[in-house]
Amino acid sequence: MIESWRWYGPLDKIELGEIAQTGALGIVNALHEIPYGEVWTREAIAARQTMIADAGHGQKWHVVESLPIHERIKRGEGDLTELFANYRQSMANLAAEGLTTICYNFMPLIDWTRTRLDHPLKHGGTSLRFEQRQICALEMFMLERAGAENDFTPEIVAQAKQWYDQSTEDDQTALIAAIMAGLPGAYERYDVTSMKEALKLYDGIGRDDIRSNYARFLAEVIPAAQDLGMRFAVHPDDPPRDIFGLPRVMSNAEDIAWVFAQQDAVENGLTLCSGSLGANPANDVPAIAREFSERIHFAHLRNVAKDADGSFEEAAHLDGDTDMVELVSVLLGEEQARKEEGRADWELVWRPDHGHELLHDIGSGTHPGYPLIGRLRGLAEMRGVIKALSHKNVQFS
Structure with missing residues (x-):
């Protein structure tokens, strides 16, 4: 499995040299400074790759997280021709620069939510x-x-x-x-x-409407992804439930199956986020990973501890409600199957997700959920699990 690290580019308090010291040489990045709906030019993409390469640590931009979807697409509002064309052009520009995996989400209005x-x-x-x-x-x-x-x-x-x-x-x-x-x-x-x-812009828009708008988005981009040799990896809703009266349509195994059925192609895949899925008490995360393993293109590994009333908090990677050892075993088993098929892209890219603020993280001003030391702890813990399960005598789930 390829270790990676989410880096916010010039907006990040954490430098590439510090990330290199964690041992993770894969970079997960996006051009966050470009607003919704505008084209990511080849020049801007190449400039970010040059910035990573010029740091001199052997790091490589592996996954785009995220190429954001304009809210008008989620609402199905007005003439969307230009927005879809811009999105496909950004895809083409990314592919031309060698970036072929896009993590994205279809959460209306608000991204991951914490109080x-x-x-x-x-x-x-x-x-x-x-x-x-x-x-x-x-x-x-x-x-x-x-x-x-x-x-x-x-x-x-x-x-x-x-x-x-x-x-x-x-x-x-x-x-x-x-x-x-x-x-x-x-x-x-x-x-x-x-x-x-x-x-108010979402007044009267229900679950079926969001699903219909999402299906249209997939119809517009997945054929282009097939032509470009790209993989799309949808991130589950976080939290995996309706919020603010807005329907969320990517919260459990049924939703994942629905998404895949809209465009039944390997290019239409999943970001397996153990924390997002794990916040729903009904979700068996290792079972979901096993069911959809062939369509997992990227993984976020983290854990949550849930309360009976529906509240939850970020747990240490090995201390929450999800059996992370079993989950990693599923992912390693899928890697092994891909390798045996002779696939050149058999290795799964993963990153430690939200970490605790620990020690010198506190007050450092990093992006919420993305401290240095806390994620390093998560990376080290998961690295140990992966190493242990990769021993020649271990049988994968």
């Missing part, structure tokens, strides 16, 4: 956390979303009202800032007022 970025850990350090009472307070009492109370239990509604009544303006500002933290680069951030307006 706190600095939840304290028992022995020091902090983690990301998703708290049901706070998301309920935001939806019901700050955004005043009609019908929000129907999406939560009476117990959570009562806790949300208590939190809201006791919260300060700073508490509420911190909550909305945490929600916005999942949007990297040139993505629009919202305050409460602008988020209310943004949500």
Whole structure:
């Protein structure tokens, strides 16, 4: 398995030399400074590759994460001809520069969502956390979303009202800032007022509509990916449930099967994110990986610990609810099968995902969820699992 590291380019506080010291020489990157819908030029792509190469550490840009999808495509709004043409041109430009794997998501309006970025850990350090009472307070009492109370239990509604009544303006500002933290680069951030307006654009758009718009997107890009020799890898919803009244359509095995059925081609594949899928109590992540192993083109390895009320937090990679040893065994087994088929691209690219802020990470200003030391810990733990399972006497799942 190819070790990689998400790097935010010039926006990142972590330098390529520091990443090289972790031992991960694969780079996962995107041109985050380019807004939705605009073409990624060959010149801009090549400049980023040159920046990585000129650092002199032997690093290589392996996966594009992400080539963002314009919100109008998700809403199916207006004439989308130019947006689809721009997207395909960006694909062609990436392929021309040797980049053939694109990680993306189809989450409406908001990317990964947490309510706190600095939840304290028992022995020091902090983690990301998703708290049901706070998301309920935001939806019901700050955004005043009609019908929000129907999406939560009476117990959570009562806790949300208590939190809201006791919260300060700073508490509420911190909550909305945490929600916005999942949007990297040139993505629009919202305050409460602008988020209310943004949500209005999705009024009347239901699950079937989102699925229809997603199917159209796949029909527009997967044939182009086949022509270009590219692989698309959809990232699951995070959290894997509807949120803010917006339908999410990539949350479980049924959703993954639906996505693959829209364009039944190997180019239409999956980013296996163990943390996103693992936040749904109904998901057996190793079983999902086993079922769809042939279509996994990229992997995010992390873990979560879930509460009974639907809250969850980022756990250490080997300490959460998902059996990461079993999961890695599935991935190694798929690698072995691809190697035996004689495929040149048999190795799976993976990266340690969200890490705890530990030691000198705290206060360093790195992207939320993407500290140096915390991810290094995750990388080292998963590296050990991979090494142990790769021993000649171990049988893969």
